[in-house]
Amino acid sequence: MNSDQLAIFKAIESKQEIFWRMADAIWSYAELGLEEYRSAKLLADAMEAAGFKVERGVAGMPTAFVATWRQGSGKPVIGFLGEYDALPMLSQKAGVPKKDPLVPGAPGHGCSHNTMFVTQALTAVTVKEFMEKKGLSGTLKVYGSPAEEILTSRPFMVKAGLFEGVDVVLDNHGDSFFQVAYGMEGTGMVSFIVTFQGKTAHAGAFPWMGRSATDAVELMHAGTERMREHLPTTQRTHWVTLEGGEAPNVVPDRASTWYFIRDLDENVEKNFQWALDCAKGAALMTQTTYEVKTLGAIHQRFPNKRLAELIFEHVKTVGRPSYTAEEEAFARALQAECGYPVVGMEYPLKIVSPDSEPLRGGSSDVGDVTLVAPTVSLRFPVRVPGSPSHHWTVTAAAKTSIAHKGITAGAKVLALSAFDLLTDSKARAEIRSEFAELTAKRPYKSFLPEGAQPPLGFHTALMEKYRPAMEKHYIDP
Numbered sequence: 001m002n003s004d005q006l007a008i009f010k011a012i013e014s015k016q017e018i019f020w021r022m023a024d025a026i027w028s029y030a031e032l033g034l035e036e037y038r039s040a041k042l043l044a045d046a047m048e049a050a051g052f053k054v055e056r057g058v059a060g061m062p063t064a065f066v067a068t069w070r071q072g073s074g075k076p077v078i079g080f081l082g083e084y085d086a087l088p089m090l091s092q093k094a095g096v097p098k099k100d101p102l103v104p105g106a107p108g109h110g111c112s113h114n115t116m117f118v119t120q121a122l123t124a125v126t127v128k129e130f131m132e133k134k135g136l137s138g139t140l141k142v143y144g145s146p147a148e149e150i151l152t153s154r155p156f157m158v159k160a161g162l163f164e165g166v167d168v169v170l171d172n173h174g175d176s177f178f179q180v181a182y183g184m185e186g187t188g189m190v191s192f193i194v195t196f197q198g199k200t201a202h203a204g205a206f207p208w209m210g211r212s213a214t215d216a217v218e219l220m221h222a223g224t225e226r227m228r229e230h231l232p233t234t235q236r237t238h239w240v241t242l243e244g245g246e247a248p249n250v251v252p253d254r255a256s257t258w259y260f261i262r263d264l265d266e267n268v269e270k271n272f273q274w275a276l277d278c279a280k281g282a283a284l285m286t287q288t289t290y291e292v293k294t295l296g297a298i299h300q301r302f303p304n305k306r307l308a309e310l311i312f313e314h315v316k317t318v319g320r321p322s323y324t325a326e327e328e329a330f331a332r333a334l335q336a337e338c339g340y341p342v343v344g345m346e347y348p349l350k351i352v353s354p355d356s357e358p359l360r361g362g363s364s365d366v367g368d369v370t371l372v373a374p375t376v377s378l379r380f381p382v383r384v385p386g387s388p389s390h391h392w393t394v395t396a397a398a399k400t401s402i403a404h405k406g407i408t409a410g411a412k413v414l415a416l417s418a419f420d421l422l423t424d425s426k427a428r429a430e431i432r433s434e435f436a437e438l439t440a441k442r443p444y445k446s447f448l449p450e451g452a453q454p455p456l457g458f459h460t461a462l463m464e465k466y467r468p469a470m471e472k473h474y475i476d477p
């Protein structure tokens, strides 16, 4: 390690505790997508206090923001993506290795997003200080990215032109290992709600006067179930019934269903159109009407290989943090409780490509960013190995010293990577030329339907239901 790298490590360690505390506070707020008012304010205020110029409420989302700082010529421009939204139903006491909700039924940070923007903030604030000390030119843009769990924000941020002129983007995600990937990841996706409108009637006395919206939802499900057999095997199609009537003796005049249609980018729009035909057919069969609301429409991810290699060098430099006997004991107890391999805090440092890891079906709205600027996501260790995303075990670990160590380790890797990107024009040119090949093959076009807007208020009622009970557990940053 050279003296610049050592200085970056020291600078991160000198302020890590402030950022750990912020991650704990966001964990306690556990705000759902587009409801992250408290979390976004805390983070945007922190960036402003650190000397960044902050633009709030960007791309039509009150909880989205961009924090920018520039020096000299302002080139190159390095972007950092950071998330802070929680998931429904995943409340859990921190550091407790068995299922024990803090507020039963309430949202929780079951995907460790409470650690993610915070890690980018620690990175960017450190890199800014270092650029000032060294007189380096460049711009740092840190994107406060809400509502990843409903796969919403990034296509709207791209559409608003927020990534124009950005040379390279460093993304991150909390995980149970240190990893970067390149090539093609995950699935493209359209998330949409279909609401059918019928007529109420006494279901016993005058059923002929009613038209059942619930029947329409059931027929739409039957239609897409038949459709599924004839789609490419890369697809994933799933739904939940949101509203389906309230009493058998009242013909329901309103029912709705929420779909995720996922597949390779080249198939996803066709599959979506077929599902819409199923909605139309269901409405015709039941003499109901229907409306479609698109919540998100996103691309697969295409992370840049050269950038992944650059970051992976620093994953090796930083390595796994060392863990105390207490942390190891917590990990082992949690693994035993859930039937995961009992390996403690043992996990690999990995660089993976589509050849070494088959396509997995998850999606992220970071996909759209990978098609407008060369981008890689660093997966950094803030969980117990074996613990899967969207699970109470993630909430349990995301406010512990294990998560704190992960934040510091992740920030070190990202800061060393950003330093390289600022100073190594040859690496930047290689990254950009690989990106030019990608965009020649896959020119960016948003999957968002014409006139689509961010679904503001989607989670308001759910958040309001639990906030009073959650407030008692809020942690001061």
Ligand SMILES: [Zn+2]
Pocket (backbone or CB within 6 Å): 111, 113, 148, 173, 389
């Ligand atoms: Zn996540």
